[in-house]
Amino acid sequence: xxxxxxxxxxxxxxxxxxxxxxxxxxxxxxxxxxxxxxxxxxxxxxxxxxxxxxxxxxxxxxxxxxxxxxxxxxxxxxxxxxxxxxxxxxxxxxxxxxxxxxxxxxxxxxxxxxxxxxxxxxxxxxxxxxxxxxxxxxxxxxxxxxxxxxxxxxxxxxxxxxxxx
Numbered sequence: 001x002x003x004x005x006x007x008x009x010x011x012x013x014x015x016x017x018x019x020x021x022x023x024x025x026x027x028x029x030x031x032x033x034x035x036x037x038x039x040x041x042x043x044x045x046x047x048x049x050x051x052x053x054x055x056x057x058x059x060x061x062x063x064x065x066x067x068x069x070x071x072x073x074x075x076x077x078x079x080x081x082x083x084x085x086x087x088x089x090x091x092x093x094x095x096x097x098x099x100x101x102x103x104x105x106x107x108x109x110x111x112x113x114x115x116x117x118x119x120x121x122x123x124x125x126x127x128x129x130x131x132x133x134x135x136x137x138x139x140x141x142x143x144x145x146x147x148x149x150x151x152x153x154x155x156x157x158x159x160x161x162x163x164x165x
Contacts, residue, residue, distance in 0.1 A: 006066050009052045013070025014077060016045035021078025029088035030160055086135035091159040094129040094145050095119065096152045103148045104129055112141060132159055 019042040027035035049070070053063045096103055104127070107114045112131055119126040133141050138156065145152050 005052065006062070009049055009063060010066050010070045012045050012049035012052070013067055014074040016042050016049060017071050017074025018078035018081060019045065021075050022082055025082045026087060028158070031087070086138075088135050089159040090133055090135055090138045091157050092129075092131040092133065092138070092141055092145075093155040093157075094131065094149075094152050095154075096127050096129065096145075096149045097124070103127075103145060103152075106144060106148060107131060107141065110140075110144070112137075 019038050023035050023038040023042060026038060049067065053067050057063065094103070104114050104116050107129070112133055115130040117128040117130070119128045131141055142154065142156070145154060
């Protein structure tokens with residue numbers, strides 16, 4: 001097999017696996033149509049790359065190595081791309097001391113959606129904040145909470161909206 005074909009196979013596998021990784025993450029964020037579109041594009045890449053590998057596989061086993069390396073790099077690249085896109089939303093639950101009431105108002109000043117609940121643990125009263133934000137802004141919220149209350153307990157999870165997007 002000529003080197004240009006190896007390069008083409010490698011690029012096809014990178015593309016396919018980057019799209020596959022993005023598709024899984026996009027679907028888990030409720031974006032079904034975008035996930036279906038990525039799957040459509042991914043299938044073309046898969047068909048072409050698999051065809052290149054199967055033809056004369058016994059005469060050219062290097063194709064298997066290139067196919068596998070493209071898979072490895074494509075999956076990793078897809079994760080990096082998705083991390084930069086930061087699709088979706090997060091729910092941050094912050095449990096803070098009752099006297100740290102300024103935390104909710106500081107978050108609201110910066111236009112974050114905050115719901116306050118009253119709580120009590122074995123020692124004292126607590127304020128429980130439910131904060132919804134985009135994944136791109138998650139780190140900013142966490143840093144703000146830590147700056148105001150170093151002892152705050154935080155739980156971060158994906159948030160899914162039932163509203164159509």
